[in-house]
Amino acid sequence: MSKLDVIIFIAYLVGIVLFGSSFYKKNKSASAFTLGNQSIPTWVISLSIFATFVSSISYLALPGQAYLTNWNAFAFSLSIPFASYMAVRFFVPLYRSVNSPSAYTYLENRFGTWAKVYVSVMYLLTQLMRAGTILFLLALMVHTLLNWDMATIIIVTGFSVMLYSLLGGIQAVVWTDAIQAIILILGAVFCIGTLIFAMPEGVGQIFEIAAANDKFSLGSFGTELTSSTFWVVLIYGIFINLQNYGIDQNYIQRYMTSSSEREAKKSALVGGLLYVPVSAMFLFIGTALFSFYQAKSGLLLEGTPADKVFPWFIANQLPVGFTGFLIASVFAAGMSTISTSINSSATVILTDFFKLSDDPENGKKSMMILYSASFLFSFFSIGVAIAMINVQSALDAWWKLASIFSGGMLGLFLLGYVAPKVTGKPAIAGVIVGVLVIGWMSLSPIWFPEWGLEDYASPLHSYLSIVFGTVAIFVVGFLGGNVIHRVRKKVAVNA
Incomplete structure (x- = not known):
């Protein structure tokens, strides 16, 4: 220059x-x-x-x-x-x-x-x-x-x-x-x-x-x-x-x-x-x-x-x-x-x-x-x-982990917006499952081969981790929330 x-x-x-x-x-x-x-x-x-x-x-x-x-x-x-x-x-x-x-x-x-x-x-x-x-x-x-x-x-x-x-x-x-x-x-x-x-x-x-x-x-x-x-x-x-x-x-x-x-x-x-x-x-x-x-x-x-x-x-x-x-x-x-x-x-x-x-x-x-x-x-x-x-390699790994956890945000928001009957506990369960799905799809292709677990690594493209993670959070939270709602309703009727 x-x-x-x-x-x-x-x-x-x-x-x-x-x-x-x-x-x-x-x-x-x-x-x-x-x-x-x-x-x-x-x-x-x-x-x-x-x-x-x-x-x-x-x-x-x-x-x-x-x-x-x-x-x-x-x-x-x-x-x-x-x-x-x-x-x-x-x-x-x-x-x-x-x-x-x-x-x-x-x-x-x-x-x-x-x-x-x-x-x-x-x-x-x-x-x-x-x-x-x-x-x-x-x-x-x-x-x-x-x-x-x-x-x-x-x-x-x-x-x-x-x-x-x-x-x-x-x-x-x-x-x-x-x-x-x-x-x-x-x-x-x-x-x-x-x-x-x-x-x-x-x-x-x-x-x-x-x-x-x-x-x-x-x-x-x-x-x-x-x-x-x-x-x-x-x-x-x-x-x-x-x-x-x-x-x-x-x-x-x-x-x-x-x-x-x-x-x-x-x-x-x-x-x-x-x-x-x-x-x-x-x-x-x-x-x-x-x-x-x-x-x-x-x-x-x-x-x-x-x-x-x-x-x-x-x-x-x-x-x-x-x-x-x-x-x-x-x-x-x-x-x-x-x-x-x-x-x-x-x-x-x-x-x-x-x-x-x-x-x-x-x-x-x-x-x-x-x-x-x-x-x-x-x-x-x-x-x-x-x-x-x-130490770019270590921070790259940390960045990927941070992205995994932040991937749960959208699913939690959609669950709150679309499913008004869902309360805290089903939402927590949904977030846990969703984060695990995102983590598996993002990290298993990298780490599983080193552990000899190639057959259990995700075959899907990493772009789809947020897609399946968000869906997992919503589905688990929605189903869990509706089950709890029905149980409470039955208990109230029987009482």
């Missing part, structure tokens, strides 16, 4: 921190910190929901996957319209009626404190790992390009995001999300334009080479459940996005920041649907990169991993100045996700574990908890990111 690129990148980072921190004067109460006093424009919340979808992982991973294989990942995007409709039809009205900054107050109302604590803890652990992973990946990219020290990059980035998230609250998060969403979209558009004009024989050559290598395929349309067919990815996307829209604090909190239910529905719909064409842009970048380096094979080092082809293109093929802008756009995707995790996690900690009233005397105490929670979450996520420098 040239000095101009570095200056542009650093200027972006400093500018975002200063802009986000400028909301400090509007952030003097817990309501302002968590809900922005419900005065944030709808278009800003829409872009914030979109930016929550797009992390730096997807910014780099989608082009990498399209470069290596095809457009199979787009099946995931095609599930979003259904999840967006469910949000508008059911989720937004539900959470607006509960009227709590925390998504998990509803589960406490349905099943008791244990449900809220279980889901809240799993959410916090998952967000901690997510923020740490993204910090690590951002640092890895900058280290690769500039050879700066990894730990230093992680610490500076982590505390930069923490600073504006802590000072500006949810208003800083959603407004910076909106800016970062615009930057990352412009960055993707610029990359596509550069690739189109860089092809020796014009834009048609991209499609000719890609079509000859089946790069636009959406994957197999077969019915097997052992590979990532179109249907497996689509079903996986439906369940994951129902979990996002239905139980993820990152999204639910944005429903509550809107000025009305009508505006919240608009934000959920637009923010989700915007991801569909943008994800297609990212996938097209990967396809175009394949065609570009096929046409100009000498420009790419042999053996370059697929997920590093896009960063290589950014660093070596873009004009001076634009490389810094593109690196900033990748950082934009990562920073928006991290800031969201910081604010949402602090909100969950205050709302679910302290439950302070809105009494003015508790105002300072609430703000102190929110500030402390934001700082501690940022501190530990930085620690996770630094640890990943040397």
Whole structure:
């Protein structure tokens, strides 16, 4: 990277921190910190929901996957319209009626404190790992390009995001999300334009080479459940996005920041649907990169991993100045996700574990908890990111375990929403069975062969673990709840 690129990148980072921190004067109460006093424009919340979808992982991973294989990942995007409709039809009205900054107050109302604590803890652990992973990946990219020290990059980035998230609250998060969403979209558009004009024989050559290598395929349309067919990815996307829209604090909190239910529905719909064409842009970048380096094979080092082809293109093929802008756009995707995790996690900690009233005397105490929670979450996520420098394999295993437990969230929510007769004990049994199913499907293909138990490992694709786990929670809880209800009814009649 040239000095101009570095200056542009650093200027972006400093500018975002200063802009986000400028909301400090509007952030003097817990309501302002968590809900922005419900005065944030709808278009800003829409872009914030979109930016929550797009992390730096997807910014780099989608082009990498399209470069290596095809457009199979787009099946995931095609599930979003259904999840967006469910949000508008059911989720937004539900959470607006509960009227709590925390998504998990509803589960406490349905099943008791244990449900809220279980889901809240799993959410916090998952967000901690997510923020740490993204910090690590951002640092890895900058280290690769500039050879700066990894730990230093992680610490500076982590505390930069923490600073504006802590000072500006949810208003800083959603407004910076909106800016970062615009930057990352412009960055993707610029990359596509550069690739189109860089092809020796014009834009048609991209499609000719890609079509000859089946790069636009959406994957197999077969019915097997052992590979990532179109249907497996689509079903996986439906369940994951129902979990996002239905139980993820990152999204639910944005429903509550809107000025009305009508505006919240608009934000959920637009923010989700915007991801569909943008994800297609990212996938097209990967396809175009394949065609570009096929046409100009000498420009790419042999053996370059697929997920590093896009960063290589950014660093070596873009004009001076634009490389810094593109690196900033990748950082934009990562920073928006991290800031969201910081604010949402602090909100969950205050709302679910302290439950302070809105009494003015508790105002300072609430703000102190929110500030402390934001700082501690940022501190530990930085620690996770630094640890990943040397012990990625151990943390990968921990991340998989955290994903297993968080997989029980959607099933528990659906059980509470769809089956009003089900109470706490059947729900607990359902969660236990569901987590065991998810654990078996996710971990048995990895661990069972080492124990000589290959015949007992799950033959199904790991994408389906959340599908079967969610179904198991619902079925066990529903049947158990109805059995208990009938028994109690008979006892009451006989009495």
